[in-house]
C-alpha cells in the first residue's frame with residue numbers, strides 16, 4: 427500500500443542526476459577528485475580538521491573502533507536504543523559491547539550515571555549515539571571519558587550540522603561516523619564519512635579504507651605515484667566519485683532542508699504538547715538540530731497497544747516506524763544479559779512519525795489529529 431504521507435521523502439532533483447551524469451562522462455568514476463572535493467566540503471561544514479569518505483557509516487564506525495584501539499578483551503559502552511551497527515562495530519574490532527541505559531522518554535540518549543555504573547577495568551571506550559540528531563550529554567560523557575581514560579566514538583549518523591554548545595556533532599569525541607544511506611539527511615544510496623580532528627587517525631583511516639595501501643589508483647593514474655606498499659591489514663571501504671558527486675549536491679541543499687525540518691518539528695511539538703498520552707523526546711532542546719526523525723513516546727499501555735495505535739495511524743494513510751527495537755533483545759545479543767528499564771520502556775512505546783522538509787503544516791496538523799484520535803478516541 428502506498429501511504430498518502432510517507433515516513434521520509436528523498437530530496438532529489440535534476441541536480442543529483444546531472445552531477446552523477448557529469449562524473450560518468452568525466453571518465454573517472456572510482457575514488458578520485460569528487461571524493462576529495464566532498465571530504466573538503468564536509469570537513470569545512472563541520473569545522474572539523476579531517477573527513478575521510480567511505481562506503482557507509484557501518485564501515486566508518488568499524489574504522490573508528492579499530493583506530494581507537496578497541497580489541498579482544500576490551501569492553502566498550504554503547505546504547506541499545508540505536509541501530510545495530512552502533513554495537514556491531516565494537517565486535518568487528520574484537521571487543522565486547524556493554525549496553526548502557528538511556529535517561530528516559532524525555533531524553534532518549536545515554537544516561538551518564540549508567541555509563542559510570544558499567545565501567546570496569548576492561549572498559550576502553552564509549553560509542554555515543556545522537557538520536558534523531560539531538561545531542562547526547564556530551565559534557566558529562568567527555569568528563570567521564572577523561573576521568574577513566576576512555577576513547578569516545580560519536581555515531582553521528584542522525585546529526586549532520588546538529589550542534590552542541592556551539593560545536594557540531596561529530597567533532598567532539600575522538601572520531602565520528604556519518605551515513606549517506608538513502609533515508610538519512612544526506613542521501614547517496616549508500617555512503618558514509620569518517621571524521622576526526624586527529625591527523626594520525628585521519629591518515630590511518632585513509633590507509634585502512636584501501637587495503638593498507640600507501641597509494642591509491644587515482645594517484646597512480648594521474649602520474650603522482652608508480653608503486654605501492656601494503657603496510658597494514660586494511661579493507662576496501664572506499665566511496666566512489668559517482669556517489670561523492672551526488673553527496674556534494676546534497677550538502678549544498680542541507681542547510682535549507684534542515685531549516686524546513688526545524689519548522690516542521692516546531693509545529694509537531696506545538697500540536698503534540700496539547701495531546702494527552704504522548705511525550706516528545708528532547709522537546710526542550712534549544713540547539714540547532716538535523717531532525718533526522720520525529721520520535722514520540724506513549725505514556726501508557728503495552729507494546730501491543732502501541733502497535734494497535736500504529737495500525738490506526740496507517741489506516742489514515744500515514745506511515746510510521748519504530749526507532750528502534752532494542753539491540754540487547756535481538757537473538758545475537760540477548761545472552762549478554764543487559765537489563766535496561768528505560769530503553770525497554772521507550773522501545774516498546776515509541777512511534778516514529780513522518781519527517782522531511784517538504785511536509786506541509788496542514789499535513790503535520792492532520793498527523794497530530796490522527797494520533798490524538800488513535801490514542802484518546
Ligand SMILES: *Cc1c(COP(=O)(O)O)cnc(C)c1O
Pocket residue numbers: 482483484485508509511512555581583584604605606607617618
Ligand atoms: C543508519 C545508521 C547506521 C548505519 O549507517 P549505514 O550507512 O547504513 O551503514 C549506524 N548508526 C545509526 C545510528 C544509524 O542510524
